[in-house]
Amino acid sequence: MSTTTSTRAEGRNRGSALSHTLTIARRNLLQIKSDPEQLIGMTLQPLMFLVLFVYVFGGAIAGSSREYLQFALPGILVQGIAFTGFQTALGLNIDFQRGLIDRFRSLPMARSAVVGGRILADAVRVVWGTLIVAGFGVLLGFRFHGGVAGAIGAFTMVVAFGVTVSWLMAFIGVNARSPEAVNTFGFLLILPLTFASSVFAPAESMPGWLQAFVKINPLTSVVDATRALMLGGPVTGAAVKAVVWMVVITAVFAPLTVARYRRRL
Amino acid sequence: MEQAAIETEGLGKSFGSVRALDGIDLQVAPGTVFGLLGPNGAGKTTAIRVLATLIRPDEGRAMVGGFDVVTHPGEVRRLIGLTGQYAAVDELLSGRENLYMIGRLIGLPKGASRSRANELLESFDLADAATKNVKTYSGGMRRKLDLAASLVGRPQFLYLDEPTTGLDPRSRLQLWVLIRELVADGTTVLLTTQYLDEADRLADEIVVIDHGRVIAGGTSAELKSMVGGQVLQVRPAEPGDVGRVASILAEFAGEDAEVHRDSQLATVTISQRSALGQAVRRLDDADIPIDDLALRRPSLDEVFLGLTGHTAEAEADARSEDNSERSLA
Numbered sequence: 001m002s003t004t005t006s007t008r009a010e011g012r013n014r015g016s017a018l019s020h021t022l023t024i025a026r027r028n029l030l031q032i033k034s035d036p037e038q039l040i041g042m043t044l045q046p047l048m049f050l051v052l053f054v055y056v057f058g059g060a061i062a063g064s065s066r067e068y069l070q071f072a073l074p075g076i077l078v079q080g081i082a083f084t085g086f087q088t089a090l091g092l093n094i095d096f097q098r099g100l101i102d103r104f105r106s107l108p109m110a111r112s113a114v115v116g117g118r119i120l121a122d123a124v125r126v127v128w129g130t131l132i133v134a135g136f137g138v139l140l141g142f143r144f145h146g147g148v149a150g151a152i153g154a155f156t157m158v159v160a161f162g163v164t165v166s167w168l169m170a171f172i173g174v175n176a177r178s179p180e181a182v183n184t185f186g187f188l189l190i191l192p193l194t195f196a197s198s199v200f201a202p203a204e205s206m207p208g209w210l211q212a213f214v215k216i217n218p219l220t221s222v223v224d225a226t227r228a229l230m231l232g233g234p235v236t237g238a239a240v241k242a243v244v245w246m247v248v249i250t251a252v253f254a255p256l257t258v259a260r261y262r263r264r265l
Numbered sequence: 266m267e268q269a270a271i272e273t274e275g276l277g278k279s280f281g282s283v284r285a286l287d288g289i290d291l292q293v294a295p296g297t298v299f300g301l302l303g304p305n306g307a308g309k310t311t312a313i314r315v316l317a318t319l320i321r322p323d324e325g326r327a328m329v330g331g332f333d334v335v336t337h338p339g340e341v342r343r344l345i346g347l348t349g350q351y352a353a354v355d356e357l358l359s360g361r362e363n364l365y366m367i368g369r370l371i372g373l374p375k376g377a378s379r380s381r382a383n384e385l386l387e388s389f390d391l392a393d394a395a396t397k398n399v400k401t402y403s404g405g406m407r408r409k410l411d412l413a414a415s416l417v418g419r420p421q422f423l424y425l426d427e428p429t430t431g432l433d434p435r436s437r438l439q440l441w442v443l444i445r446e447l448v449a450d451g452t453t454v455l456l457t458t459q460y461l462d463e464a465d466r467l468a469d470e471i472v473v474i475d476h477g478r479v480i481a482g483g484t485s486a487e488l489k490s491m492v493g494g495q496v497l498q499v500r501p502a503e504p505g506d507v508g509r510v511a512s513i514l515a516e517f518a519g520e521d522a523e524v525h526r527d528s529q530l531a532t533v534t535i536s537q538r539s540a541l542g543q544a545v546r547r548l549d550d551a552d553i554p555i556d557d558l559a560l561r562r563p564s565l566d567e568v569f570l571g572l573t574g575h576t577a578e579a580e581a582d583a584r585s586e587d588n589s590e591r592s593l594a
């Protein structure tokens with residue numbers, strides 16, 4: 001018996017956590033091919049937000065839609081990411097429903113790879129969505145005033161935030177009882193965070209009690225930093241706050257999510 | 266006896282107030298097919314999930330290939346292949362991509378993952394659908410892909426939780442052949458099934474569980490003889506006669522005859538061979554025309570119903586011990 005064990009095991013080296021994560025990420029990206037709605041959702045949805053907000057509210061909020069585009073584009077980039085995170089939560093949750101997770105957990109693979117691979121795939125989606133929205137914004141007349149360095153900084157900030165949100169959403173995904181529950185929790189979390197922030201309007205224009213929330217909202221720091229990087233202006237304060245938030249959220253939710261993933265039946 | 270390939274001792278698992286496993290002892294010899302039978306909710310899937318390291322037992326111990334599932338789950342996972350009760354394949358990938366992914370996840374190089382995927386697609390008749398999305402597969406095709414996925418790593422221990430549910434008769438037969446081939450190669454197969462004929466044909470040893478306990482075990486012949494005697498089955502030519510036939514049979518069998526109204530069959534269990542002749546004479550004396558009369562060994566279905574039909578009784582505990590002792594004798 002022991003001889004069969006070793007000959008059978010020999011054919012494979014165990015593979016690293018990294019290669020497992022890449023395999024799962026590849027799987028999640030391949031899914032897009034057969035589920036084109038996903039691609040449409042992650043491309044058209046942020047574009048729709050951009051066009052609607054800029055042309056419907058722009059005049060009222062900023063005096064002209066052209067000026068509002070400058071203000072809103074960085075915010076809408078960040079807001080779009082919060083919605084991309086939904087896919088993380090839903091995807092993980094559906095894997096549990098379908099029993100696929102059982103198969104993964106019965107394999108000799110890294111425990112962190114299923115969640116890690118999902119998040120890596122979603123980072124790719126974030127990059128895609130960000131480039132599409134930013135490109136479309138430029139077509140509509142958006143101008144970078146922060147130079148190339150600012151643009152790269154803003155891009156990095158946005159993608160890093162995307163990964164952070166994915167951890168938070170992954171936590172919802174592995175805890176929620178059903179995809180419907182994911183939707184409920186996700187919206188309860190994402191809607192107030194995105195709207196009660198500096199995404200669509202400056203905090204100063206809001207009543208005092210709301211400003212208090214807006215100012216501690218992590219999205220506000222991320223949006224302020226991204227905006228400063230794209231438009232030029234003082235970056236440091238907001239950027240430091242944003243980075244601290246991202247580190248804290250990841251440090252809390254990444255281990256919680258992986259631990260929960262291991263234990264969930 | 267050879268050292269058991271899979272061994273459990275007093276395995277217990279509760280979900281809230283439900284006692285899914287209530288002290289299960291199993292011994293599976295290497296290179297054999299072991300059939301786990303039991304009614305819905307008996308604890309079959311739970312037992313498999315424990316042995317597949319998916320859930321931890323509350324009590325007891327389970328060893329697979331010499332490794333404890335709780336303390337050495339990684340080693341156990343390298344030895345096993347699992348086909349769960351519900352197909353665990355990615356609907357949004359093609360059949361080939363599914364198998365390739367598993368190959369990569371268990372550490373096969375890219376080339377080997379690809380060729381193993383093609384090999385399995387071929388042997389499961391899925392080559393034509395290899396590049397199609399699993400979403401478009403029929404239930405049986407999914408099932409086959411799921412099975413293929415559990416074989417990618419050529420596991421030494423294969424767990425099959427109701428593998429043929431949803432397969433057409435031809436695919437079922439193909440799977441039986443495949444299982445026999447795997448076993449001939451030294452694979453140990455743990456199989457749960459709803460189809461008793463499947464256990465009858467495939468399993469070297471069968472254990473019947475109910476309410477999380479082993480209530481009987483042995484080879485299928487041993488189980489059949491446990492119920493004792495043979496089954497005499499009579500179908501009168503006139504449907505109206507079935508009641509009279511039943512009472513005649515009951516007279517010398519010493520137990521009530523069972524009557525199937527739909528098939529117009531009266532059935533009793535008898536212990537001596539002479540009973541057949543007696544039955545024929547008595548029915549003839551009574552002038553009842555007979556369509557069909559047969560004496561046969563009880564089917565595993567009858568054994569199964571006989572065993573599990575009584576478990577509601579309070580003395581189920583005592584009896585389960587009796588039975589398992591008898592089966593080892």
Ligand SMILES: Nc1ncnc2c1ncn2[C@@H]1O[C@H](COP(=O)(O)OP(=O)(O)OP(=O)(O)O)[C@@H](O)[C@H]1O
Binds near residue numbers: 281285307311350
């Ligand atoms: N995750 C779970 N949470 C709560 N109860 C569970 C869970 N899994 C199983 N059970 C309960 O444990 C008992 C045994 O279930 P199990 O799935 O092992 O039965 P089974 O023999 O596989 O049945 P079937 O033939 O229907 O597949 C059942 O009463 C079931 O309701």
Ligand SMILES: [Mg+2]
Binds near residue numbers: 426
């Ligand atoms: Mg089951």
